[in-house]
Amino acid sequence: MKSKTLILAAAAGLAAGAPLLAQAGPKEDLKAFREYYMKRFPGVPLDEFANGVYAIDAGMRAEWEQMEEFPPYELGLDIGKAEFYKKFKNGKSLADCFPDAEKGIKQNYPYWDPKRKEVITLELAINECRKANGEKPYKWKKGKLAAVSAYIGYLSRGKRINVVVPEDDPDALAWYERGKRFFYAKRGQLNFSCADCHVANPGRRIRANLLSPALGQVTHFPAYRKKWEAKGSGALAGFGTIQRRYTGCNKQVRAKPFKAQSVEYRSLEYFHTYMSNGLPINAPGVRM
Amino acid sequence: MRKAATLITTAVSAATLLGSLALTSDPAVAAEKKKALSVVEQGKQIAFNRKKGNCLACHQIAGGTLPGNIGPPLVAMKQRFPSKQALREQIWDATKRNPNTSMPPFGRHKILTEDEIDKVVEFIWTL
Numbered sequence: 001m002k003s004k005t006l007i008l009a010a011a012a013g014l015a016a017g018a019p020l021l022a023q024a025g026p027k028e029d030l031k032a033f034r035e036y037y038m039k040r041f042p043g044v045p046l047d048e049f050a051n052g053v054y055a056i057d058a059g060m061r062a063e064w065e066q067m068e069e070f071p072p073y074e075l076g077l078d079i080g081k082a083e084f085y086k087k088f089k090n091g092k093s094l095a096d097c098f099p100d101a102e103k104g105i106k107q108n109y110p111y112w113d114p115k116r117k118e119v120i121t122l123e124l125a126i127n128e129c130r131k132a133n134g135e136k137p138y139k140w141k142k143g144k145l146a147a148v149s150a151y152i153g154y155l156s157r158g159k160r161i162n163v164v165v166p167e168d169d170p171d172a173l174a175w176y177e178r179g180k181r182f183f184y185a186k187r188g189q190l191n192f193s194c195a196d197c198h199v200a201n202p203g204r205r206i207r208a209n210l211l212s213p214a215l216g217q218v219t220h221f222p223a224y225r226k227k228w229e230a231k232g233s234g235a236l237a238g239f240g241t242i243q244r245r246y247t248g249c250n251k252q253v254r255a256k257p258f259k260a261q262s263v264e265y266r267s268l269e270y271f272h273t274y275m276s277n278g279l280p281i282n283a284p285g286v287r288m
Numbered sequence: 289m290r291k292a293a294t295l296i297t298t299a300v301s302a303a304t305l306l307g308s309l310a311l312t313s314d315p316a317v318a319a320e321k322k323k324a325l326s327v328v329e330q331g332k333q334i335a336f337n338r339k340k341g342n343c344l345a346c347h348q349i350a351g352g353t354l355p356g357n358i359g360p361p362l363v364a365m366k367q368r369f370p371s372k373q374a375l376r377e378q379i380w381d382a383t384k385r386n387p388n389t390s391m392p393p394f395g396r397h398k399i400l401t402e403d404e405i406d407k408v409v410e411f412i413w414t415l
Contacts, residue, residue: 189399190392191383200390205356207345 026165026176026274033275037215041203049216050279052287056203057210064286073224073284075235077154080147088133094148097129106156106281110270112164112172119175119270123149123241124261140260141247142228146239150222153283161219161281163274175263179271182264183214188255194268218242218273220285227288239284242269331411334404341400341408346390350415358390362415376409 037049041056048055054064084094084101098105109122123145127137138145165176183194197206198214205211221242229238243260246268250257258264325333335341336352344352348361355361369375378385380395394400400408 189397191397192390192392196390200388201358204358206358207356208354209356211358 025167025173027167029180030275030277034215036199037202037213041213046278047280049213049276050219050282052212052216052220052285053210055216056213060210067286071224072226072229072238072286073150076147076224076239077151077284079144079235080149080151080154080239083144083148084151088130088135090133092133094126094129097125097132098152101152101155104156104159104281106153106283107159107161108163110163110266110273112166112169112175112270114166114169114172117171118263119266121243121261121266121269122152123243124266126152140241141244142232142240143236146222146241146244147236149241150224150239150284153222153281156281157283159281161273161277161279163270163277165270165274175267175270176274178263179267179269182268183271188250188253190253192253194249194272214272214275216276216279218269218276219279220282220287221245222284223287224284225287242272327407327410328414329411331407331409334400335408335411340404341394343408343412362412365413365415372409372413375413376405379405379408379412 034046038044038046044055051061054061087093095101106122109125110119112118113120123140126145126148127140130137138148166172186193186196194214197211198217202211202213222239223245224238225240226238228240228244231237241260243265246265247257247260332351335343335349338345343349343362344355346356346359348355348357348363350363365375369378381393382389382391383393383396392399394408395402395405
């Protein structure tokens with residue numbers, strides 16, 4: 001008899017809890033996400049999280065600031081700028097597809113397109129513009145695409161991320177939820193989720209590498225990484241999009257990476273960027 | 289089946305022997321060196337190898353450089369684990385005790401072979 005009562009009480013508790021869970025939408029997620037980091041790193045102001053690990057490690061920050069005095073991405077950014085204004089065969093240019101770029105637009109990407117019922121990233125929009133104008137799309141994740149996107153990011157510096165998840169649109173919510181699941185799900189032979197490193201362990205080290213907080217990671221992408229620079233050649237070698245970084249992270253945990261601009265990575269980018277809403281764009285950021 | 293396996297083993301030992309012959313002028317010395325490597329030392333090599341255990345990625349271990357600090361330092365293991373078997377189970381699949389752990393399930397996901405795990409356990413147990 002007693003055990004029956006307990007079960008009933010538990011069921012009632014579940015019933016009471018379930019609607020609450022269902023109500024926890026993107027806005028509640030964002031609030032909890034932000035508060036978690038503010039508590040974890042007391043004294044670090046919200047905007048500082050846009051600087052990644054350099055917000056939480058004074059020694060590395062000094063080194064980084066020195067690097068920023070002669071930014072290694074400057075030459076590549078000029079190439080990105082030239083690509084942005086370069087005339088297509090039809091006389092138009094990327095600049096015609098993004099008329100507000102000079103005012104700053106990066107903060108609005110990725111966005112939900114209600115007609116197409118999918119999430120559109122800045123890189124996808126750039127390549128779709130090229131295709132629509134009869135030009136060959138750029139190769140994904142690095143090179144010219146990353147440089148143009150980094151240039152658009154550069155023009156958007158200081159603008160605050162403003163990704164919108166329309167909460168009355170179940171399709172948009174489904175993309176958001178898919179991205180959230182990706183972020184928290186363990187994957188790969190090594191069994192790591194994004195959250196294992198960047199929510200549970202930011203500020204700690206994997207070997208000599210300091211793990212960055214997930215809050216603010218997207219602000220400085222496309223980024224310029226010394227690691228990528230060393231692997232390639234030329235002024236564009238160091239550039240990579242956020243999805244290039246996802247690919248690298250997935251490989252590191254021995255998971256098969258998804259294709260660039262796949263539904264999986266676009267969903268992840270949607271959730272991941274939404275979690276940094278309100279933080280200032282500072283792309284391209286120099287990282288190790 | 290068993291015969292094939294024996295043949296392969298023989299082939300492998302022959303190759304190993306040939307390999308060591310090629311590498312050193314005195315095969316006797318090389319063989320001696322190999323024998324001298326105790327199970328504990330072999331376990332240490334597997335534990336420190338980045339492509340194998342890579343334990344230093346997260347744990348401080350005496351004798352290892354640039355350790356990470358996601359997991360606790362590996363010290364006083366005999367106080368922390370009631371038995372070698374309990375330690376082995378933790379390495380084989382740490383998610384059993386804590387589903388949210390960051391520690392990879394070395395046995396369950398076949399990151400290391402059973403034999404490699406045995407050797408790593410022998411090494412970690414000495415810490």
